[in-house]
Amino acid sequence: MKLSPVIQGCMTYGKWGKQLSTQQITQRIEANLENGISSFDHADIYGDYTTEAEFGKAFKASKINRKDIQIxxxxxLQLPSKKRQNQLKHYQYNADYIIAQAKQSIANLECDYLDVFLLHRPSPLMQSDEIAEAVEQLQSQGLIKQFGVSNFSLAQIDYLSASVEICYNQIQISIxxxxxxxxDHLYGLAQRQIQPMAWQPLGDIFKLSPNARLNKMLTELCMKYSITEAQLALLFLNKLPFDILPIIGTTSINRAKLLVDTQQLDIERQDWFKLYEASRGVEVA
Incomplete structure (x- = not known):
């Protein structure tokens, strides 16, 4: 099972973002697939536990073959919500809950199975045997294909890996x-044969002040390569030798295509280090 080189993040499709209609979400699923994005990233909590179901309704309307996309x-991650009896934000990873939530996500997304199922954030109370039991049952029933984690350290990954195979770690990484x-995180993932996914892969480039050092370098190199700032930020990640899968959050079909097209581009080594130095604020040793 292979994910697309660029993954569409769906958090802003619903209540926490553009509040797209069923038809609008269907259009984006179809356009993304046509443009080379076949993988879609969700979490149960998105849109206060509503966005998965909205996507599922749109996916069903699209008539796209389930085998042509990866979900x-x-x-x-438990949030205070009218849909949950949670007094505060916390984590829950007992086996019964993991199994029940995977089945709930599958039902919401109307997708029969999940290609990848991740634990959202590490919990001080998580027990590897409980998690392994849940993953084994879900995989044996064909409800999930691959298992991974999100925002886990290497030590936390090693703790779980003793009991269950981890294929991905979704991390915050950007320019x-x-x-x-x-x-040593990326090297550690490579050694463990775990593929990184990058959430918020463009970072905070659109929040930089006009006079910021990094903003000036982005402007200079965008002119040199005739590309957008978003494309350049993605090229910064693409240059790293770790096969990082960026999860883009845009709801714009045209912008998503531009970011897919970035996979065919490259920047010079010294220009990569110019961006690196501008972001760090100091030159390399």
């Missing part, structure tokens, strides 16, 4: 969030 979802690059 990712996450569970475990403005360098922690995974500056540390």
């Amino acid at each position: 990712i979802s996450k569970c475990g 403005t969030h360098l922690d995974a690059i500056e540390s």
Whole structure:
């Protein structure tokens, strides 16, 4: 099972974003598939536990063959909501809950199975045997194909890996969030044969002040390569030798296509280091 080189993040499709209609979501699913984006990222909590079902309704209306797309979802992060009896934000990873939530996401998304099922964030109370039991049952029943995590450290991954195979770690990494690059995290994932997904892969480039060092470098290199700032930010990640799968959050069909087209582009090594230095604020040692 292979995910598309660019993944469409669906968090802003619903209540937490553009509040797209069923028809509008269907249009985006179809256009993304036509443009090379076949993988769609969800979490049970998106839209206050509503966006999965809205996507599922639109997917059903699209008449697209289930085998032509890959659906990712996450569970475990519990939010205070009228839909849940939660007094505060917390995590839940007992086996019964993981199984029940995977089945609920499948029902919401009207998709029969999940291609990738992730734990949303690590919990101090998580137990590897409970999680392994749930994943094994879900996989044996054909309800999930691959299992992974999101926002987990290497130590937390090793703790779980003793009991269950982990295929992905969804992390925050971008031109403005360098922690995974500056540390040994990406090397550690490569050693463990775990593929990284990048959430918010464009970082905070659209929040930079006009006079910011990084903003000036982005402007200079965008002119040199005749590309957009978003494309350049994605090229910064693409240059890293770790096969990072970016999860883009745009609801614009045209912008999504531009970001897919970025996969065919490249920047020079020294220009990559210019961006790296501008983001860090200091030159490399």
